[in-house]
Amino acid sequence: MKRIALAGIVAAFVAASAQAADAPSAAASDWRDVDPQNLVLLDTRYGQVAIELAPEFAPINAARFKALVRAHFYDGKSFYRVIDGFVAQGGIGEGTAATKDHPKDDATNTQWPQLKAEFDRPIGNDVIFTPLGSPDLFAPEVGHVDGFPVGRDAKESRMWIVHCPGTLAFARDDKPDTASTEFYIVIGEAPRRLDRNLSAFGRVISGLQYIQKLERGDPDVDSGVIHDAAKQDPILRVQIAADLPAVAQPHFQVMRTESPAFAAKKEEKRNITSTFFFRKPPAILDICLMPAPVKRSGP
Amino acid sequence: MKRIALAGIVAAFVAASAQAADAPSAAASDWRDVDPQNLVLLDTRYGQVAIELAPEFAPINAARFKALVRAHFYDGKSFYRVIDGFVAQGGIGEGTAATKDHPKDDATNTQWPQLKAEFDRPIGNDVIFTPLGSPDLFAPEVGHVDGFPVGRDAKESRMWIVHCPGTLAFARDDKPDTASTEFYIVIGEAPRRLDRNLSAFGRVISGLQYIQKLERGDPDVDSGVIHDAAKQDPILRVQIAADLPAVAQPHFQVMRTESPAFAAKKEEKRNITSTFFFRKPPAILDICLMPAPVKRSGP
Numbered sequence: 001m002k003r004i005a006l007a008g009i010v011a012a013f014v015a016a017s018a019q020a021a022d023a024p025s026a027a028a029s030d031w032r033d034v035d036p037q038n039l040v041l042l043d044t045r046y047g048q049v050a051i052e053l054a055p056e057f058a059p060i061n062a063a064r065f066k067a068l069v070r071a072h073f074y075d076g077k078s079f080y081r082v083i084d085g086f087v088a089q090g091g092i093g094e095g096t097a098a099t100k101d102h103p104k105d106d107a108t109n110t111q112w113p114q115l116k117a118e119f120d121r122p123i124g125n126d127v128i129f130t131p132l133g134s135p136d137l138f139a140p141e142v143g144h145v146d147g148f149p150v151g152r153d154a155k156e157s158r159m160w161i162v163h164c165p166g167t168l169a170f171a172r173d174d175k176p177d178t179a180s181t182e183f184y185i186v187i188g189e190a191p192r193r194l195d196r197n198l199s200a201f202g203r204v205i206s207g208l209q210y211i212q213k214l215e216r217g218d219p220d221v222d223s224g225v226i227h228d229a230a231k232q233d234p235i236l237r238v239q240i241a242a243d244l245p246a247v248a249q250p251h252f253q254v255m256r257t258e259s260p261a262f263a264a265k266k267e268e269k270r271n272i273t274s275t276f277f278f279r280k281p282p283a284i285l286d287i288c289l290m291p292a293p294v295k296r297s298g299p
Numbered sequence: 300m301k302r303i304a305l306a307g308i309v310a311a312f313v314a315a316s317a318q319a320a321d322a323p324s325a326a327a328s329d330w331r332d333v334d335p336q337n338l339v340l341l342d343t344r345y346g347q348v349a350i351e352l353a354p355e356f357a358p359i360n361a362a363r364f365k366a367l368v369r370a371h372f373y374d375g376k377s378f379y380r381v382i383d384g385f386v387a388q389g390g391i392g393e394g395t396a397a398t399k400d401h402p403k404d405d406a407t408n409t410q411w412p413q414l415k416a417e418f419d420r421p422i423g424n425d426v427i428f429t430p431l432g433s434p435d436l437f438a439p440e441v442g443h444v445d446g447f448p449v450g451r452d453a454k455e456s457r458m459w460i461v462h463c464p465g466t467l468a469f470a471r472d473d474k475p476d477t478a479s480t481e482f483y484i485v486i487g488e489a490p491r492r493l494d495r496n497l498s499a500f501g502r503v504i505s506g507l508q509y510i511q512k513l514e515r516g517d518p519d520v521d522s523g524v525i526h527d528a529a530k531q532d533p534i535l536r537v538q539i540a541a542d543l544p545a546v547a548q549p550h551f552q553v554m555r556t557e558s559p560a561f562a563a564k565k566e567e568k569r570n571i572t573s574t575f576f577f578r579k580p581p582a583i584l585d586i587c588l589m590p591a592p593v594k595r596s597g598p
Contacts, residue, residue, distance in 0.1 A: 084508035085464055119578070137436065137583045165384055165488055176577050187511075189464055189488055189587045193571065193580035209383035212486075212511040272492065278475050279418070281492035284436045288488045 085188030
């Protein structure tokens with residue numbers, strides 16, 4: 001009796017997967033530990049999302065996000081604007097007047113100032129940029145810095161985190177320096193037009209699948225805002241891993257994107273040799289299909 | 300008291316959204332009705348997904364899928380391999396031996412033959428190809444045919460549906476002509492390397508958000524197969540709209556991708572004029588970020 005040789009499908013699809021993270025040949029030196037001070041744990045009703053912040057790209061915005069987290073600002077708020085294929089936006093949203101206030105500084109009773117935009121940063125020697133080695137439609141050059149997907153313009157001497165699925169950034173009003181508390185996570189085909197127009201300051205390193213489960217708004221009605229609070233998925237809790245007791249802290253490692261192991265992974269994906277591919281695909285990498293692999297250890 | 304001017308965020312993000320479908324200026328002639336014979340309704344526990352088949356690209360594969368649907372083959376089966384950011388694969392999966400059999404023809408008691416691959420098709424005058432008007436990294440040329448995202452190679456005189464979020468195709472074993480019943484829907488950043496390597500024969504025109512809610516497998520364990528059947532999200536029912544009573548049939552319209560209205564939408568997105576964009580993005584369109592708008596009417 002004929003059976004479907006699923007094993008074949010499975011093995012072949014592994015080669016094509018965007019997510020297959022394992023690299024058995026990678027040495028310990030090919031990985032770096034995620035600093036618990038930059039590790040954000042966001043609890044949804046579907047599971048915990050882990051985000052690595054990138055203070056080297058947006059120090060003011062990353063620091064503000066951490067401060068808001070530590071002030072428990074987001075706990076009990078919601079994802080109130082979720083557009084399938086685009087972004088999930090969270091924060092205080094369309095709540096009552098009281099919940100729409102900015103946080104106040106307890107000591108001085110003054111409101112926290114709006115955020116200075118950090119849409120890009122200078123190319124500098126403090127970080128290692130590793131070129132992807134494939135052309136890109138939106139940036140003169142793309143590659144990775146510390147596991148983050150990055151665009152670079154050598155002429156302007158600027159670099160920036162690009163909008164891939166999982167990129168974390170602050171929303172804002174029309175003017176550049178108008179972000180305050182509302183954030184978004186990219187959940188769809190990379191909206192690269194947003195690059196250098198918003199302050200991107202982190203990426204989801206685990207649990208993006210839980211963000212994908214969030215209740216969606218109707219993109220044709222009020223730009224995807226979910227007005228019925230009962231339908232909004234809550235942000236149950238957000239914490240910085242460093243604030244948890246040591247035994248309760250999850251540990252993540254990100255493959256060093258300047259490592260030989262990552263270079264090998266890129267070449268494996270760029271030049272596909274699996275016999276599953278009847279027609280050899282163009283030897284092109286998409287920056288957003290080449291995320292730095294992540295490993296989890298600990299609780 | 301300072302409030303967040305959410306209206307500004309919302310209005311500006313509309314311009315950037317991949318999904319904003321409305322085009323108030325479009326005339327009735329800019330839309331075509333989706334043929335109920337090509338309209339598949341797939342019920343998940345999260346909601347109904349509508350898929351338009353593309354028999355002009357893969358007549359054998361589209362016909363087989365319809366025949367399987369009409370034989371109730373998929374009803375009660377599951378999404379057993381779901382990899383976040385890549386694909387949701389459904390069908391008989393890793394079930395018992397009995398459920399792994401191909402369907403049999405009742406009249407002849409012979410098994411349905413495996414499927415002939417239809418990875419691409421000749422460029423022909425039976426369909427209208429409208430170029431996107433932007434370069435592409437994976438195909439010599441990209442554009443739309445009847446609302447489907449398409450790649451084209453004039454030298455080889457071939458065209459094919461490209462792998463965008465929502466693209467429907469048959470999975471297969473290593474050899475080209477080995478598809479049978481298992482299908483997948485793209486749920487992540489466009490895996491363009493699969494183009495012309497699998498038979499794509501449709502696209503989700505509504506409800507991709509429900510596919511995004513499906514339970515995921517672990518991509519590092521058996522390529523994302525969910526072995527615990529209790530964790531697999533079921534395919535509750537699949538129907539062809541034409542088989543429903545007329546009053547129960549949903550009606551969908553797709554913007555004609557050869558219409559002036561769609562040309563205008565492309566230009567609006569290619570040359571962004573919103574003042575939200577402090578830095579004007581490159582005048583580039585990504586084929587997978589320019590889906591043909593869809594309208595629903597009827598029940």
